[in-house]
Amino acid sequence: MIRYVKKMRKKELFSKKLTDILNMGALNLAMGIGYRVGLFEVMDGFESPRPVAAIADKAGLDQRYVAEWLGVMVTGGIIELVKSENLDNLFFLPGAHADFLTRRSGNANLGVYTQEIPLLTRCGMDGVMDGFTTGDGVPFARYQNFQAFMAELSDAKHRQVLVDKFLPSVAGGEVVKRLKRGIRVCDLGCSEGVALLLMAQAFPQSFFTGMDIDAAAIEQANRDAECLRVSNVRFVVTDAAALTEGNKFRQCFDYVTAFDSIHDQTRPLAALEGVYHILAPDGLFSMIEIAAETDLQANIGHPMGPFLYTVSLMHCMPVGLMDGGTGLGMMWGRRQAVNLLRQAGFSKVSVEEIPDDSFNDHFLCGK
Ligand SMILES: C[S@@+](CC[C@H](N)C(=O)[O-])C[C@H]1O[C@@H](n2cnc3c(N)ncnc32)[C@H](O)[C@@H]1O
Numbered sequence: 001m002i003r004y005v006k007k008m009r010k011k012e013l014f015s016k017k018l019t020d021i022l023n024m025g026a027l028n029l030a031m032g033i034g035y036r037v038g039l040f041e042v043m044d045g046f047e048s049p050r051p052v053a054a055i056a057d058k059a060g061l062d063q064r065y066v067a068e069w070l071g072v073m074v075t076g077g078i079i080e081l082v083k084s085e086n087l088d089n090l091f092f093l094p095g096a097h098a099d100f101l102t103r104r105s106g107n108a109n110l111g112v113y114t115q116e117i118p119l120l121t122r123c124g125m126d127g128v129m130d131g132f133t134t135g136d137g138v139p140f141a142r143y144q145n146f147q148a149f150m151a152e153l154s155d156a157k158h159r160q161v162l163v164d165k166f167l168p169s170v171a172g173g174e175v176v177k178r179l180k181r182g183i184r185v186c187d188l189g190c191s192e193g194v195a196l197l198l199m200a201q202a203f204p205q206s207f208f209t210g211m212d213i214d215a216a217a218i219e220q221a222n223r224d225a226e227c228l229r230v231s232n233v234r235f236v237v238t239d240a241a242a243l244t245e246g247n248k249f250r251q252c253f254d255y256v257t258a259f260d261s262i263h264d265q266t267r268p269l270a271a272l273e274g275v276y277h278i279l280a281p282d283g284l285f286s287m288i289e290i291a292a293e294t295d296l297q298a299n300i301g302h303p304m305g306p307f308l309y310t311v312s313l314m315h316c317m318p319v320g321l322m323d324g325g326t327g328l329g330m331m332w333g334r335r336q337a338v339n340l341l342r343q344a345g346f347s348k349v350s351v352e353e354i355p356d357d358s359f360n361d362h363f364l365c366g367k
Pocket of ligand 1: 189
């Protein structure tokens with residue numbers, strides 16, 4: 001009897017969990033759309049509850065679509081509904097919610113992430129579905145607009161943390177001292193160059209090189225550098241895995257960074273050997289990767305485990321599997337990362353926390 005009751009209770013809980021899953025998945029999609037069209041910013045600008053017409057008007061959007069979207073937001077507990085004296089519906093985005101949902105939120109902006117699963121679904125779904133039977137990877141080129149999304153994500157992540165918190169924490173402040181004096185820095189897998197441009201602006205005595213395999217991202221990075229009139233940077237199309245071929249950049253850099261850009265490469269070991277090759281003998285390398293354990297069981301309590309594994313399933317792993325690639329996936333974890341860094345030749349590897357960023361690990365490496 002006790003066993004029967006326990007089983008029924010478990011079923012009840014699981015059925016409730018499934019309902020939550022359906023609701024939250026749907027809510028994420030609608031929030032991603034709202035974020036993209038700027039509705040959270042518009043609502044954040046109102047000091048009191050407003051009717052749908054005022055919201056749609058301020059956003060320059062269709063009233064019927066906005067009304068339906070508000071239906072999702074109100075039933076999902078994101079936006080509050082109040083009734084006017086005439087019993088009309090008025091809508092309000094509480095400041096405590098806007099603090100996590102708008103572009104003003106900087107590093108706390110989780111709104112930007114609501115676009116990620118919808119974007120990866122649109123671009124990667126068919127390829128990933130095929131992959132389940134063929135084992136093949138999905139070409140990076142299928143993920144249209146991914147670099148623009150990455151740039152937006154980078155901006156939200158780096159603008160408040162990179163220069164003021166992360167860099168001063170590296171090697172007890174030694175890197176900032178060197179940056180102020182003037183050193184040569186490389187950001188590998190720089191995408192559209194958001195992080196590199198922030199560093200270059202903060203440390204005009206140093207010279208910065210951004211490398212990425214994606215020519216379109218490098219073009220955009222060069223355009224942004226020109227637009228911002230940052231002259232101590234250059235961006236070059238480079239395959240990190242081919243850096244050891246030839247002497248072009250051998251020991252050319254005093255500090256190398258790789259933000260979130262090693263795990264989805266097809267040849268991550270060759271890329272890390274490339275970093276070793278381009279680093280000066282007393283240089284430092286900062287590899288930033290998602291904080292996770294290599295052992296799946298140890299990730300069970302991870303606050304964003306399902307989200308991160310899904311991003312990996314829909315993008316990082318299939319992209320990394322192309323051309324017979326390794327396909328590490330985003331959740332490859334500390335143990336595997338340290339092993340690969342050592343295999344690439346780094347004798348000094350320490351795993352450090354990043355101030356105000358519990359979601360990433362910093363692997364600080366020296367030769
Ligand atoms: C997840 S994105 C990270 C971008 C950026 N570092 C950031 O934090 O926003 C990974 C980047 O690695 C680049 N990449 C992938 N394979 C590469 C390779 N073999 N050589 C250089 N860059 C590569 C991709 O083009 C992409 O821009």
